[in-house]
Amino acid sequence: MKTLVYSNIYTMDCTHPFVEAMCIEDGVVKEIGGRGQFAEQDMDQVLNYSEQFIFPGFIDTHVHTSPCGALMTGVQVHGETTITGVLAAIKDRAKSEPSGQWIFVAGFQDKNMKEKRFPTLEELDQISTSHPIMIVHNDLHPYMCNTCAVERLHLNPEVDGVETNKKNEPNGMVVDPYCMPLLEEISQIMPKDELIAGYKKMDDYAVSNGVTTVFTKDFYPMQRILWENRSQFKTTTHPMVMINGCTNEKDIARVVEDQDFARRATMCVFADGAFDGWSASVIDPYKDRPDSFGMLYYSDEELYAFVERVHLAEMQASVHAIGDNAIEQVLRVYERVLAKYPRADHRHRIEHFECPTKRAILKAAELGVALGMQPLLLEVCEGMDMEGYRCFIGDRVERCSPYRSVLDMGILVGGGSDFSVTEMKPLRAIMIGMQHPVPGERFSLTEGLQMYTCNAAKLGCLEDRKGKLIPGLDADFVVLAENPYTTPTEEIADIPILKTYTFGRLAYEK
Numbered sequence: 001m002k003t004l005v006y007s008n009i010y011t012m013d014c015t016h017p018f019v020e021a022m023c024i025e026d027g028v029v030k031e032i033g034g035r036g037q038f039a040e041q042d043m044d045q046v047l048n049y050s051e052q053f054i055f056p057g058f059i060d061t062h063v064h065t066s067p068c069g070a071l072m073t074g075v076q077v078h079g080e081t082t083i084t085g086v087l088a089a090i091k092d093r094a095k096s097e098p099s100g101q102w103i104f105v106a107g108f109q110d111k112n113m114k115e116k117r118f119p120t121l122e123e124l125d126q127i128s129t130s131h132p133i134m135i136v137h138n139d140l141h142p143y144m145c146n147t148c149a150v151e152r153l154h155l156n157p158e159v160d161g162v163e164t165n166k167k168n169e170p171n172g173m174v175v176d177p178y179c180m181p182l183l184e185e186i187s188q189i190m191p192k193d194e195l196i197a198g199y200k201k202m203d204d205y206a207v208s209n210g211v212t213t214v215f216t217k218d219f220y221p222m223q224r225i226l227w228e229n230r231s232q233f234k235t236t237t238h239p240m241v242m243i244n245g246c247t248n249e250k251d252i253a254r255v256v257e258d259q260d261f262a263r264r265a266t267m268c269v270f271a272d273g274a275f276d277g278w279s280a281s282v283i284d285p286y287k288d289r290p291d292s293f294g295m296l297y298y299s300d301e302e303l304y305a306f307v308e309r310v311h312l313a314e315m316q317a318s319v320h321a322i323g324d325n326a327i328e329q330v331l332r333v334y335e336r337v338l339a340k341y342p343r344a345d346h347r348h349r350i351e352h353f354e355c356p357t358k359r360a361i362l363k364a365a366e367l368g369v370a371l372g373m374q375p376l377l378l379e380v381c382e383g384m385d386m387e388g389y390r391c392f393i394g395d396r397v398e399r400c401s402p403y404r405s406v407l408d409m410g411i412l413v414g415g416g417s418d419f420s421v422t423e424m425k426p427l428r429a430i431m432i433g434m435q436h437p438v439p440g441e442r443f444s445l446t447e448g449l450q451m452y453t454c455n456a457a458k459l460g461c462l463e464d465r466k467g468k469l470i471p472g473l474d475a476d477f478v479v480l481a482e483n484p485y486t487t488p489t490e491e492i493a494d495i496p497i498l499k500t501y502t503f504g505r506l507a508y509e510k
């Protein structure tokens with residue numbers, strides 16, 4: 001099957017940044033060039049998008065698969081501002097679900113509630129004792145369960161992160177450090193077809209936003225399910241395998257020894273939590289809790305053991321680090337490993353890199369550490385007025401999401417959503433980064449597009465397949481109704497995505 005596409009094509013390749021025609025064969029870009037360069041009679045299909053604008057399909061470098069797949073089909077409470085409203089929405093769903101069926105609740109933010117709290121176990125039990133109910137905070141931690149879910153998940157009051165009542169029984173609330181391990185439990189408890197159905201919803205959502213490659217962050221069992229069923233999905237998935245504990249050799253070895261994942265998967269751990277729960281690790285104490293510095297999940301030695309193991313397996317490490325102290329810890333460990341086993345182009349990653357010190361930015365550049373960053377955190381967490389985190393970290397909020405500082409140091413940055421923390425909407429993310437509340441930290445449109453195409457591909461070592469529209473690479477592309485280069489910045493997010501193609505096949509049509 002040979003397809004010729006006419007359009008205004010931005011290839012994201014600096015040798016031929018703009019072409020008018022592209023020839024696709026067997027899902028791959030064969031040739032690019034001028035309008036008159038190709039013989040239409042040799043083609044099976046000619047697509048004329050001369051009035052539209054084509055870019056490489058967007059790549060989201062950080063997406064949480066479960067519970068987000070399940071949350072896509074869950075109760076949505078984004079707009080609710082009262083506990084009564086949230087409970088009513090759950091009750092409504094419980095009426096139509098057969099008993100025993102999981103009910104996930106997405107988009108919950110306790111700070112948006114008039115009551116400034118989660119529903120209690122008792123309140124959730126009043127809705128149902130036969131459906132396991134779990135409310136997932138919008139930041140993906142903490143969670144709140146009813147008794148049925150507590151039982152299904154075998155929540156153990158002895159485990160750190162499982163909160164208890166006066167009788168030392170679980171009170172339904174799960175906080176860090178147990179949030180991520182619990183996700184693995186859920187992906188094993190839920191029926192496989194439900195997990196796949198949830199992921200398919202996410203897949204449809206991705207292509208509707210022009211996303212053609214998704215870096216899926218999840219535990220090994222879910223990664224196996226995604227890998228085995230990959231032909232059912234429109235997007236390409238790139239595994240970011242979460243490891244449950246830095247020294248969990250069993251967890252690490254099963255990935256390293258898996259022929260499908262060896263050398264190509266990214267291995268992920270968390271160095272700290274988030275500002276919202278005072279669990280991001282900070283050098284100076286929290287503003288509203290002067291005796292709290294957050295927490296590091298691992299000692300330097302534990303983190304070193306993980307990075308060394310991954311590095312020696314010739315794989316890529318990725319460590320979530322939000323607070324300045326956690327970021328410095330990760331860099332310290334990367335430096336030690338790289339000093340002992342130097343490797344050019346290792347591409348070890350830090351996720352979020354949300355509030356680094358200046359010296360950390362310099363160190364990341366020096367070590368060649370790559371970053372997975374999420375511009376929509378500016379809107380959703382830090383706040384476009386920067387007030388979202390000021391209560392937690394005071395003026396340090398001005399240091400958050402330092403795009404200009406990072407890019408000027410030549411650091412490789414890939415864009416992502418951290419879905420469902422923020423929406424999987426690259427055009428919106430680019431627009432927000434171009435309007436960074438600290439004007440000196442804004443990035444340009446081209447830099448934003450690179451973060452979601454060619455540089456994102458590089459972040460996942462996929463540059464020989466994805467991220468540009470040049471011969472030999474997959475024909476993943478998005479057709480936009482307007483040219484972002486001539487659209488006012490504040491309207492970029494509203495540019496209609498008319499079509500999305502993956503491997504030369506239509507995956508979405510508006």
Ligand SMILES: [Zn+2]
Pocket residue numbers: 062064217418
């Ligand atoms: Zn994340």
